[in-house]
């Protein structure tokens with residue numbers, strides 16, 4: 001996996017940026033001036049929830065989401081590292 005393309009949808013706006021498998025989706029969003037919501041950055045508050053419409057991630061910590069919610073595509077961006085070369089994350093759909 002060389003380059004990773006991540007599309008974020010926030011507040012009705014879509015932006016596609018280059019991702020990094022060693023960075024969380026939240027950090028990638030913030031570094032690209034995407035207005036992604038967050039609070040604790042520790043996997044505990046649920047402020048950063050979004051829904052993966054395509055692609056896969058690995059969640060480092062998760063104190064919030066049930067297995068069923070994860071199967072439905074919900075992720076917490078502060079703990080999510082990309083594991084596919086393309087992702088579409090809808091932060092408006094949570």
Ligand code: FES
Pocket residue numbers: 037038039040041042043044045046047048049076077078079
């Ligand atoms: S910012 Fe609190 S769970 Fe992600």
